[in-house]
Amino acid sequence: MADTHFYRTLAISEVSDPDNAEHLQKLWETPSGLHGWLTTVDHKTIGIRYLVTSFAFLLLGGLEALAMRVQLAHADQHVLTPEQYNQVFTMHGITMIFLYALPVLSGFSNYLWPLLLGSRDMAFPRLNAFSYWVYLFSGLFIYASFLAGNGPDSGWFNYVPYTSRDYNPGSGIDFYALGMILFGISTTVGSINFIVTAFRTRAPGMSLNRLPIIIWGTLTASVGNLFAVPAVSLAFLMLWMDRQFATHFFDQSGGGSPLLWQHLFWMFGHPWVYAIVLPAMGIVSDGLPVFCRRPLVGYTPVALSTVATMFIGFGVWVHHMFATGLPTLSLSFFGVASIVITIPSAVAVFAWIATIWLGRPVFTVAFLFFASFVLLFVIGGVSGFMTAAVPFDWQLTDTYFVVAHLHYVLLGINVFPVIGGIYFWFPKMTGKLMDERLGRWNFWLTFIGFNLAFFPMHITGLLGMPRRIYTYPSGYGWDTLNFVTTIGAFLFALGVLLFVLNIVLSLRHGKQAGPNPWDASSLEWAVSSPPPPYNFTVVPKVASRYPLWESYLPEEGSGSVIDQGPLLAQGRETLGTTALDGEPDIIFKMPSDSFAPLIMSLLLTALCYGALIHSGWLSALSLLGVLACLAAWLWPQPELAQSVKYQAKDVHDD
Amino acid sequence: MDSPFNYLQTFGPAAEPLAKLGWGLIAISLLVTVIIAVLLLMAIFKRRQTARPDAQGRIPASREPGGMRWIYIGVGISTVVLFASAAWTVSTIADVAPPAHAPRLTIDVTARQWWWEVKYQSDEPALVFTTANEIHIPAGEPVRINLAGGDVIHSFWVPQLAGKMDVIPGQNNSTWVQADKTGDYFGQCGEYCGAQHAHMEFHVIAQTPEEFVAWRRQQAAPAGAPQDQALQQGQEVFLTRCSVCHKVRGTLAGGNLGPDLTHVASRGTIAAGLLVNNTANDSAWVNDAQALKPGSGMPSLHLPPQDLTDVVNYLGSLK
Numbered sequence: 001m002a003d004t005h006f007y008r009t010l011a012i013s014e015v016s017d018p019d020n021a022e023h024l025q026k027l028w029e030t031p032s033g034l035h036g037w038l039t040t041v042d043h044k045t046i047g048i049r050y051l052v053t054s055f056a057f058l059l060l061g062g063l064e065a066l067a068m069r070v071q072l073a074h075a076d077q078h079v080l081t082p083e084q085y086n087q088v089f090t091m092h093g094i095t096m097i098f099l100y101a102l103p104v105l106s107g108f109s110n111y112l113w114p115l116l117l118g119s120r121d122m123a124f125p126r127l128n129a130f131s132y133w134v135y136l137f138s139g140l141f142i143y144a145s146f147l148a149g150n151g152p153d154s155g156w157f158n159y160v161p162y163t164s165r166d167y168n169p170g171s172g173i174d175f176y177a178l179g180m181i182l183f184g185i186s187t188t189v190g191s192i193n194f195i196v197t198a199f200r201t202r203a204p205g206m207s208l209n210r211l212p213i214i215i216w217g218t219l220t221a222s223v224g225n226l227f228a229v230p231a232v233s234l235a236f237l238m239l240w241m242d243r244q245f246a247t248h249f250f251d252q253s254g255g256g257s258p259l260l261w262q263h264l265f266w267m268f269g270h271p272w273v274y275a276i277v278l279p280a281m282g283i284v285s286d287g288l289p290v291f292c293r294r295p296l297v298g299y300t301p302v303a304l305s306t307v308a309t310m311f312i313g314f315g316v317w318v319h320h321m322f323a324t325g326l327p328t329l330s331l332s333f334f335g336v337a338s339i340v341i342t343i344p345s346a347v348a349v350f351a352w353i354a355t356i357w358l359g360r361p362v363f364t365v366a367f368l369f370f371a372s373f374v375l376l377f378v379i380g381g382v383s384g385f386m387t388a389a390v391p392f393d394w395q396l397t398d399t400y401f402v403v404a405h406l407h408y409v410l411l412g413i414n415v416f417p418v419i420g421g422i423y424f425w426f427p428k429m430t431g432k433l434m435d436e437r438l439g440r441w442n443f444w445l446t447f448i449g450f451n452l453a454f455f456p457m458h459i460t461g462l463l464g465m466p467r468r469i470y471t472y473p474s475g476y477g478w479d480t481l482n483f484v485t486t487i488g489a490f491l492f493a494l495g496v497l498l499f500v501l502n503i504v505l506s507l508r509h510g511k512q513a514g515p516n517p518w519d520a521s522s523l524e525w526a527v528s529s530p531p532p533p534y535n536f537t538v539v540p541k542v543a544s545r546y547p548l549w550e551s552y553l554p555e556e557g558s559g560s561v562i563d564q565g566p567l568l569a570q571g572r573e574t575l576g577t578t579a580l581d582g583e584p585d586i587i588f589k590m591p592s593d594s595f596a597p598l599i600m601s602l603l604l605t606a607l608c609y610g611a612l613i614h615s616g617w618l619s620a621l622s623l624l625g626v627l628a629c630l631a632a633w634l635w636p637q638p639e640l641a642q643s644v645k646y647q648a649k650d651v652h653d654d
Numbered sequence: 655m656d657s658p659f660n661y662l663q664t665f666g667p668a669a670e671p672l673a674k675l676g677w678g679l680i681a682i683s684l685l686v687t688v689i690i691a692v693l694l695l696m697a698i699f700k701r702r703q704t705a706r707p708d709a710q711g712r713i714p715a716s717r718e719p720g721g722m723r724w725i726y727i728g729v730g731i732s733t734v735v736l737f738a739s740a741a742w743t744v745s746t747i748a749d750v751a752p753p754a755h756a757p758r759l760t761i762d763v764t765a766r767q768w769w770w771e772v773k774y775q776s777d778e779p780a781l782v783f784t785t786a787n788e789i790h791i792p793a794g795e796p797v798r799i800n801l802a803g804g805d806v807i808h809s810f811w812v813p814q815l816a817g818k819m820d821v822i823p824g825q826n827n828s829t830w831v832q833a834d835k836t837g838d839y840f841g842q843c844g845e846y847c848g849a850q851h852a853h854m855e856f857h858v859i860a861q862t863p864e865e866f867v868a869w870r871r872q873q874a875a876p877a878g879a880p881q882d883q884a885l886q887q888g889q890e891v892f893l894t895r896c897s898v899c900h901k902v903r904g905t906l907a908g909g910n911l912g913p914d915l916t917h918v919a920s921r922g923t924i925a926a927g928l929l930v931n932n933t934a935n936d937s938a939w940v941n942d943a944q945a946l947k948p949g950s951g952m953p954s955l956h957l958p959p960q961d962l963t964d965v966v967n968y969l970g971s972l973k
Contacts, residue, residue: 082849162806252824297721323818325827339740350728354721357697378690382683389743394817395661464659469852477657519712552715
C-alpha cells in the first residue's frame with residue numbers, strides 16, 4: 001500500500017541551531033503543575049517514577065526483613081506472633097520479587113532506552129505511562145490487604161491447598177491474587193512496549209549487533225515475560241475462582257490438582273528470575289567497560305548468552321519441585337538443564353573479568369559496585385549449581401541454604417548493579433554528580449553487611465535450618481549464625497540508608513556533571529544532563545557500537561554523526577527504522593500527554609476491588625468505564641496517522 | 655558443627671550418597687569461588703603502565719587484544735566440570751531411587767497441621783496400630799514410608815537418614831529410610847504449611863530389631879485400666895474433655911482429630927517435638943496450648959487445678 005504513504009524530504013539541521021531546540025521544547029515539554037504531572041508520557045519522567053516507586057518498595061521490604069531478623073536474632077523470640085511473621089515474610093517476598101526487582105529495572109530501561117537508541121520516546125508513550133500507573137496501583141492494592149486486617153500469609157509462591165478457602169479464609173490471598181493479575185497487565189504492556197521500541201525506534205545505523213547489552217537484557221526479559229506472565233495471571237485467576245466460586249482447578253477432592261499450581265507458578269517463576277537479573281547484568285556489561293576504559297570483551301558471546309539463558313530458563317522450572325515425587329527421568333532432565341544453564345553465565349563472568357584485566361580500571365563507586373557484583377554473581381551461581389543437583393537438593397530445598405542462594409542472586413545480581421547503575425547514570429538524570437566519598441562508605445557498608453548477613457546463611461542451611469519458620473529452638477547449632485546474620489542485615493540496611501542520604505545530599509549539593517562526566521561511549525552521554533524533553537535535537541546516525549569512542553577506537557568503525565541530522569519537528573515525531581539493520585523507514589507520530597492511562601489504571605483497579613468485595617455494581621461500572629476509556633484512548637486521530645515515509649534529502653529528487 | 659539436622663553427616667544408605675555428592679559440590683563451588691575471587695583481585699590490582707590523561711583529564715579508551723581467550727578457556731573448563739557434575743547427579747538419583755532390597759516394614763505417615771500421624775501396617779491385624787510424631791524403626795534395614803496428606807502440603811524430612819519428600823493431598827508419594835546405627839534421628843516438616851510450620855518436628859528412633867519387636871507389641875496393645883482412684887478420676891476428665899479429638903485404645907475415647915494417645919507416656923516429646931514429655935510440660939500444654947503453640951488444633955483447656963493434675967497423671971500412666 002505504498003500509495004497511502006507520502007514521502008517527506010528531510011532537511012539536515014544542526015544541533016547547535018537554538019531555534020530548533022526552542023521549537024522542540026515547545027512541542028515536547030510537559031507543562032508543570034498537577035495537570036502535567038498526571039498526564040505526562042515522557043519516558044524519562046516515567047523511568048524516574050519507576051525507580052523511585054520501586055526503591056520505596058525496596059525500603060518497605062527491607063523494613064519487613066529487619067523485623068524478621070529481630071525475631072530470628074535469638075532462639076525462641078516472641079517479637080512477632082507466628083501469624084505476623086508469616087505475613088511479614090510473605091509480603092517481603094512479594095515486595096522484593098514483584099514490586100521492586102523488575103520495576104526498578106524497568107525504571108532504568110524506560111529512562112535510558114530512547115536515549116541509548118537515539119530516539120525521542122518509547123514506541124508507545126501512553127502505554128508506558130499506563131504500565132507505570134497499573135504497577136503502582138497493583139502494589140498499593142496488595143498492600144491494602146494490611147488495611148483490611150490481614151496480609152497474605154502464604155509465601156510469595158502461594159502454594160495450594162494452603163491458599164484454598166478451607167485453610168486460608170481471610171481476604172489476604174484474594175488481595176494478592178487480584179493484585180497479581182493487575183500487576184501482570186503492567187508487565188505485559190511494558191514488555192510489548194520494550195520489544196517494539198527495540199525493534200523499531202533505533203537510530204539509523206544502529207543494527208542489532210550495535211545494541212548496548214542492557215537493551216539485549218531487557219529485550220530478552222520482555223520476550224520472556226510475554227510467555228511467562230500469562231501462566232501466573234491465569235493461575236491466580238483460577239485460584240481466585242477456586243476460592244470464590246468453588247471451581248476445582250487445584251482442589252484434589254473435586255478432581256483438580258494442587259501440583260498444577262506449582263507447575264503454572266514456576267513456569268512463570270523461573271523465567272521471571274532471569275527477567276529480573278538479565279537487564280541488571282546488562283547494566284554491568286555496559287557500565288563496567290566505561291570504568292575499565294575499554295570495550296566489553298566478547299560483546300557477541302555475551303549478547304547471545306543473554307538470549308540463551310532465557311531460552312534454557314524456560315526448561316528448568318521443575319527444579320523448584322524436585323521433592324514433589326516426580327519420576328526420576330524428569331528429575332534427571334530438569335536437573336541437567338539447571339546445571340547447563342550455568343554455561344551462558346560463565347561466558348558473562350569471564351567476559352567481565354577479562355574486561356577488567358585488559359582494561360585500566362578507574363576506581364569510582366560505580367566500578368566498586370560493578371566489580372564486586374562479579375564475585376557475588378559467582379557465589380550465587382555456584383550455590384545455584386549445588387541446588388540443581390537433584391539428590392542434594394532434596395536436602396537443600398526449603399532450608400536457609402536456598403535463602404542464602406536467592407539473596408546472593410537477587411541482591412548480588414540485581415541490587416548491586418542497580419546501586420552501581422544509579423551512581424553511573426545519576427549525573428545523566430539530574431545533572432549532578434553523586435558524592436564519591438560518601439559513596440565509598442555506602443559501598444563498603446553494603447558489601448560487608450551483605451556478606452555478613454547472607455554468607456553464614458549457607459552454613460545455617462547446611463545445618464538443616466528450615467526456611468519460613470517464625471522461631472527456632474536453641475541447641476541445634478543455629479543460634480550464633482542467626483545472630484551474625486541479624487547484625488549483617490542491620491549493617492546492610494545502614495549502607496542502603498547512606499545511599500539514600502547520598503542521593504538527597506547530591507541532589508542539593510552535587511557538583512555539576514556536564515553531558516559526559518565519565519567519558520562514556522553510548523548515545524545518552526551525547527545530550528545534556530539532564531536531557532531535554534525531546535532527547536535529541538536531530539536524529540543521530542550511528543556507525544559503530546561505541547559512537548562516542550570512535551576517536552579512541554577507529555577500528556570499531558567510525559562515521560557516527562550526532563551534531564547534525566534530520567530534524568523531525570512537525571508535531572511530536574521520532575524516526576522509525578527497520579527491525580534488523582536499523583535503516584530509516586517511517587516517521588512515527590507520537591501522542592501527546594493524556595489522562596487516559598491514569599484513568600484507565602484507576603478503573604482497572606476499581607474493577608479488581610469490585611471483584612474483591614463481590615460488588616456487582618462496582619465491577620460492572622468500572623468494566624464499562626474501562627471499555628469507554630479504551631475507546632477514547634484508541635479513537636483515531638488524524639495527527640497520529642503513521643503514514644509518513646522517511647526520505648533522506650540527498651537521495652530524494654522528485 | 656553439631657546439629658541433629660546436619661545432613662552432611664549421615665547414618666544411612668538413603669542419605670549417604672547425597673552427602674557425598676554434597677561434599678563434592680561444596681568443594682567444587684568453593685574452589686570456583688576462590689579462583690574467580692583471585693582472578694578478579696588480580697585483574698583489578700595488577701600492575702599497569704599508568705595511562706596518561708588527555709588535556710581534559712580523560713583517560714583514553716583503548717582495546718588490548720586477547721580477551722576472547724578468557725572466554726574460550728574459562729567456559730571450556732567450566733563446561734567440563736558442569737557435565738561431570740551433571741553425570742554424578744544423575745547417577746546419584748539412580749543410586750538412591752530404590753533401596754538395595756525390598757523393605758519388609760511399611761509405615762503410613764499422614765502429615766497434618768501441625769503433627770504427624772504414624773500408622774504401622776502389618777499382615778497381622780493385632781499389630782496394626784496408630785501413634786504420632788515418633789516413628790520407631792529397626793536399625794540396619796530399609797523401611798518404606800507411604801506419605802498421605804491430611805490437609806495442606808507438608809514435606810517429610812529426616813536429614814540424617816534421607817532427603818525430603820513432599821506430602822501432597824491426593825497424591826501417593828513414598829520414600830524410604832534406613833538407619834545403620836540405633837539412635838534418635840530428628841525430622842521436621844520441610845514445606846511451609848502455615849502458622850506452626852516451625853513446630854512440626856518428629857523423631858525417628860532406630861532400635862535393635864529385638865527392641866523394635868518388643869516396642870511394636872507394646873504399642874499395639876490397648877491402654878491398661880487405671881490402677882487407682884486418682885487415675886480413675888483422670889480418665890473421667892479425659893473422657894469428658896479430651897475424647898472428642900483423641901483416642902485411647904481400650905477406652906471410650908475414640909476421637910481422631912488429634913494424635914492417638916494410647917501410649918503417649920512412652921514418647922519422648924509432645925506437641926510435635928515442641929516440649930519434652932514430662933509432668934510439668936504436659937500440664938502446661940493441656941492448660942494453655944495456645945500460648946505455647948498459637949494456632950494449633952489443641953485448645954487451651956484451662957481446667958480446674960484438680961482436674962488438670964488428675965488428667966496429666968492419667969496421661970503419664972499411658973505407658
